[in-house]
Amino acid sequence: MGNKAGFGIGGFVLLSVVMFIIPIPSVLLDVLLAVNLSLAMIVLFNAMFSKEALDMSSFPTILLFTTIFRISLNISSTRLILRTGDPGNVVRTFGQFVGGGDLIVGIIVFFILVLVQFIVINQGSERVAEVSARFTLDAMPGKQMAIDADLNTGALTDEQAKEKRQKIQDEASFFGSMDGASKYVKGDAIAGLIISVINFAGGIALGVLQRGMDVNTALSTYSILTIGDGLVSQIPSLLISLATGVLVTKVSKEADLGDILVKQLFSIPRVLFLVGGAMIFFGVATPLSTVIFVPMGLAFLLSGWKMSKNLGEEEIESEVIAEEEAAEEVRKPENVNSLLQVDSIELEFGYGIIPLADVNQGGDLLDRVVMIRRQIAIELGCVVPIIRLRDNIQLNPNQYVIKIKGVPVSEGEILFDHYMAMNPGYVEEEITGIPTFEPSFNLPAIWITESQRERAETLGYTVVDPPSIIATHITEIVRRHIWELLTRQDVQNLIDNIKDKDQALISELVPKLLSVGEIQKVLQNLLRESISIRDLVTILETLADYATTTHDTDVLTEYVRQGLKRAISNKYFPPNETTSVVTLDPKIEQEIMNSVKQTEQGAYLTIDPAVAQNIMDSLKIEIDKLDKLGKVPIVMTSPIVRMYFKKLTMDYFADLIVLSYNEVESNVELQSVGMVTI
Structure with a gap:
């Protein structure tokens, strides 16, 4: 279907270009003029009944194609008028029928149509398109912020927010294109007027000089043909101009144009009562026709009375429906699934x-x-x-x-x-x-x-x-x-973000060496101690190096931390400064390592509670020293002890920074201001 439509549009444009060059017979011109008129009506009615402007997002392109098609028809009809004096049935009929056989009337009707299109509809549509484009572009930042706000409050899902952002961009592109495309219609009206003048002057000159007509005969013949040619092109052009105006002035997104106009004009009974009374007054108290104005006024009064009666019935019905819905809602079993959702x-x-x-x-x-x-x-x-x-x-x-x-x-x-x-x-x-x-x-x-x-x-x-x-x-x-808050799905999304650039790494690591859940545990361990996981490639490279020897996520976390030592050093140790830290007594490190028990699920500490309390008391003294110096408390340990000491202190000092010597760059200068001992 798509290929056929594409060939059809291509053939339509090609035909327009061909008609610039090759003369066509008058019968074919009649067919194409009928096609042009029907296309103009199709465009107008689509513009009227579309819910919103973006329903016809291709309208600027339609304007371009229909304009070039009308110009090609103008040129073809001009060629036939000047060469043979017989442009076909459609042009001749328009020239004779619209003017009612009167040359002056036909000329006046033609010029009125041109003026209405050029001055009223074109100018207004062009101005509205220009203003709409400007305001749409100016409103984009505010609309984007409103979408972000709705997304954060839960009023929108990610997919809905994405659709709304795309719609904003489409609106900006559409009205920007309409601002330029409206110039096509304006130019088409000017071109049609110029071609008509050429037809008129050139036809009279050819009729008198080459075909031996007298001036009156030439004037009568070619003026009718010129008027017919002008009207047969200007009427479709007028319809397209009207469609442009309807589209750029469309504001509602809930109903078609007919529903909106009827509802907004004839929905208030008092308005109809006032209009009906005024019309009856004009018919009775003034010389205006009583036969016309009084029946029309009575019709408005009757319509207003019926409308007020219907509105009363609708209010009662809406109240009954609302009560029934409320009662049904009470009787309906509660939707338990909605209560199970927990926001992060x-x-x-x-x-x-x-x-x-x-x-x-x-x-x-x-x-x-x-x-x-x-x-x-x-x-x-x-x-x-x-x-x-x-x-x-x-x-x-x-x-x-x-x-x-x-x-x-x-x-x-x-x-x-x-x-x-x-x-x-x-x-x-x-x-x-x-x-x-x-x-x-x-x-x-x-x-x-x-x-x-x-x-x-x-x-x-x-x-x-x-x-x-x-x-x-x-x-x-x-x-x-x-x-x-980091879920497996979040981890999968992070992996997918780098999958295209580091396909070899991902294919080696997941799921051959580690599952998404195991990677999640490592990333959670890092985030728990405020270590950034932004350099995900380095983290996954390190995991790929060591996952062949161990699947203990705590041990893997220590390897990753060592792989991130540049970032860790930059985070905690200012350059060109000596940082004050607290160290750990080797006896405590040995005590901790002796208390580690290995199981299939991982390692845990079995340290004596009294010993643990003594360690915490000593640690509190050293932390207070750093606090008095205005320094951030940092405890340095050996690599193998770091994770166990961090777990030991977590319940007592949640924000304590515990680092191993392998996580520090060689150029970092440390100064020990105390040692945790027992």
């Missing part, structure tokens, strides 16, 4: 925070959530699941709760129209406010008003607005829990 990340907030999330009220929380997902993707190399935003009337007005897989993990409370001011440590002069704690890091802070903001910033306070507080809190929670 949720932000629930009280009604006082709604303005921060409502775009119509100037809130930008949705945009900030979009930026959080982008920031985490760049920082840690994985895609954050959609963050659902929901209001919850059960919460306090200014309270919000962050949930991971349906379980609350953190919460906070803000004061609307206030700012949070935090002392970075060097501010001496205090500012008055409401004491509170920053929710992300539990730091002491105070709430201040808008009028105090400038002074607080001058004194050196860090001042943050409520949306930034919530966004920072969500970001920290996502960083902390991103490892448990």
Whole structure:
């Protein structure tokens, strides 16, 4: 079907070009003129009954093809008029019938048609297309942001968001093309007018000079043919112009043009009553025809009465239907499947925070959530699941709760129209406010008003607005829990992203050496300690190297960490600086290794609880030393001990950084400021 249609369009364009060069007989011209008229009507009615402009996205191309076809017909008819004086039945009939046999009337009708098309329809359609193109392009960024916001709130799925983005691009392309294509119709009208003048002048000259006609006969013959030729091309052109205007002014996407016009013009009974009364008044109180105006006014009054009666019945029916649907909904068994779905990340907030999330009220929380997902993707190399935003009337007005897989993990409370001011440590002069704690890091802070903001910033306070507080809190929670949000499907998507470029690596590793689930465990181990998995190729290369010797995901994680030592060193050790760290007593390392038990499921620690507590107490002392120096606590261990020591300390010091010497670049300078001993 597609090939046949393609050949048909190609033949149509080729025929138009051929008619520029080769004369065609008048009978064939009659057929082609009839085709031209029918095509114009097809285009017009399609434009009228399409639901939206994009239903005829190929309209600019249609304009081009129909314009070149009409011009080729114009040239063919001009050739026949000037050479033989017989352009066929269609042209002659249009010239005689439209003018009613009167030459002057025919000329006037022809020029009125040209003026209506050129000045009214063409100019208006061209202007509307130009403005539509401009506004569509200007609105693209806002529409894209609205789609991102709907995607993050769960109002749209990924596929729906993709379709909407594509539709926005299609609309921009369509109206941009229409802005240029409307010039075809305008040029066609001008060309038709010029060709008509040439036909008229050239025909009279040829008739008098070559065919021996007198002036009156030549004038009568060629003026009728010229008018017929002009009308037979201008009428289809007028229909196409009208279709252009209908398409670019179409605004509704819910019904066709006829339904909209009837509904919007004749849907209010009061309007019909007023019109009917006015028409009767004109028929009775003025010299206007009573026979015409009074019956018409009565018809409007009757229509308005029937419409008001129908509207009352429709309201009653709609109320009954609504009650029946509500009752049916109550009787219907609950859809349990919808209750089983658990969102990965949720932000629930009280009604006082709604303005921060409502775009119509100037809130930008949705945009900030979009930026959080982008920031985490760049920082840690994985895609954050959609963050659902929901209001919850059960919460306090200014309270919000962050949930991971349906379980609350953190919460906070803000004061609307206030700012949070935090002392970075060097501010001496205090500012008055409401004491509170920053929710992300539990730091002491105070709430201040808008009028105090400038002074607080001058004194050196860090001042943050409520949306930034919530966004920072969500970001920290996502960083902390991103490892448990990474699913097998996410891992498969990450693998698919690099499959084309590193096909040999993927085919060797998955599933021959490791399953997707085992790779997931390794990536989760890395993310749990805030190690970026963005360099996935290096991670998978390392796994391919060592998966032949072990399938223990903890051991494989250590090999991967060593393969990522450049990134780890860059993350924790600033260049050209000596970093203060804490080391581990070799006796403790030996104690830990003696407590490791190997099983088929992996290794675990069986260290004596009293010994473990002594290690934690010593570690607390050393961490406090680094805190007093303003340094980030980092503990250095031997490679074989690192993962076991990290597991041992995780319940006591969740954010403690534990690194092995094999994860540090050779050019990094370390300074031990203490040792964990027992």
